[in-house]
Amino acid sequence: MLHARTSPAAKRATLRERLSTAEQPLRLPGAFNPLSAKLIEEAGFEGVYVSGAVLSADLGLPDIGLTTQTEVALRAGHVARMTELPTIVDADTGFGEPMNVARTVQVLEDNGLAGCHIEDQVNPKRCGHLAGKETVDTATAVKRIRAAVDARRDGNFLIIARTDVRAAEGLASTVARARALVDAGADMVFPEAMADLTEFEAVARSVDVPVLANMTEFGRSALFTVRQLGEAGVRLVIYPVTLLRLAMGVAERALGVLAVQGTQADLVPEMQTRARLYDLVDYVAYNAFDDQIFTYRPDTPEG
Template identity: 60%
Template sequence: MAGLYSSEITPTERRRRLREALTGPSIARLPGAFSPLVARAIGEAGFEGVYVSGAVVAADLALPDIGLTTLTEVAARSRQIARATDLPVLVDADTGFGEPMSAARTVSELEDAGVAGCHFEDQVNPKRCGHLDGKEVVPADLMVRRLSAAVRERRDSEFVICARTDAAGVEGIDSAIERAKAYRDAGADLIFTEALHTEDEFARFREAVPDVPLLANMTEFGKTRLLPAGRLEELGYDAVIYPVTTLRIAMGQVEEALGEIAETGTQTGWLERMQHRARLYELLRYAEYNDFDQSVFTYSRENYDPDN
């Protein structure tokens, strides 16, 4: 369990654990966290890692996922989330927030934030949500330069650099396969192919790119058929993310509850559907903070000496 104020497991060790999960016998499952508290809940539920979605960071700022967020905003949220969990955290770094030199700086900032890895995509900047039409991809050689710059800047060799390709929905799956091979050769530790449609496409991609870990995106309401983690594992995938799931669940409940409160003037109908105060305090480790405070806070008016 993480320490009271930060994880007691070093960033390098968490990066190593992510690498081990990517090469282990079972698929690594990384639900998205829109807050540090959600990251803690993901850990308690028994998952192998935490994902920070660029779309979720943008949505939490009431912005669309079209490249409006900054490296500073993404790094700050990632740092907060990594602090709250012992799990490795994988971060969506969009297009690297600029040109190849910017991708290099992005790696530096995210290493300092304590996360286990990040992924860069081959869309043009500013980008679009990977499951929307109208995407554009940069030439493959430009993406290779992005990745090469990121790999070159990496100070911790355990930090995972993932390459995402959006080419399947723009140029076709054959192009996505060729790009994935080029990105692997440029030093990517993990390949993320976005917006495949069917189980057959996932199988075809795995067969064509056999010698590097692959990540699948099981986002809702997009172009991809939702497949269970066990089936993705059977198809040869090494990791799966659920990027927006927790935010969608939370916001769906928030909107429904607010509508009822606006209509009835009370939240009593929602009491059984809320997280109870006791469970929130348990997740926050409230009692442990109280114990710590009582063990170190020794001030009392009786023994206060203003001259010492």
């Protein structure tokens, strides 16, 4: 009720332990709100992801670095507080210079996140699977990661270094950049927009930290299975926009039906029921609190 019972520190420790012991890559679907994070947990996944593209879209904005640190930290914190699972968030370029990156990490820690990824694009950034991306030089990328690592107070908070150099400079530069970011202290490497499994495998062989794969629809990477990615050396997989795309697709079709038919009657069988919603938000627990505590009146002796 209200918040998850598992502390942020415990969630971070769990994520670290699972990364080193799990037999297959950890799977983190993207939540588009706190309620969808509850669904991810109930479905048996190992963690929750909060996508910068989803946060931008939810605000009606393109994913070009327009969201602020405050917006991202607040909305990601709302998701993290409602699930017992560890939650990782997209922190873009860290929202400024190295000192801003450091502050971003500490704010995300305070808001209950288990980790974040910080990328090496020029600010303002672009969606990782679109053309026209520009990346900073290695020295600047390294400074961002060092600032993030030095700023965290919980050693289990995961610092993930994302690199976008593949699109412009190729695989060799991706491998070199990944190694430099690991030397700077990154706990995990996120090579964006890999062309195929052999490229994931090449990055995984080149570093001694876990590798993250982004399985986003309509992107430059094929939608590989968890098993395929695991065999290529990947340790964590994100599905950043899957749930939002599905939800928006259904909503758009439903509005068309409502507009044409003048009633939502034919749509009801596709809807989540009121009973299921109440179950998901644990309505019973809130009623129990109200009955047993809020409205409780102690017996007083007469006299």
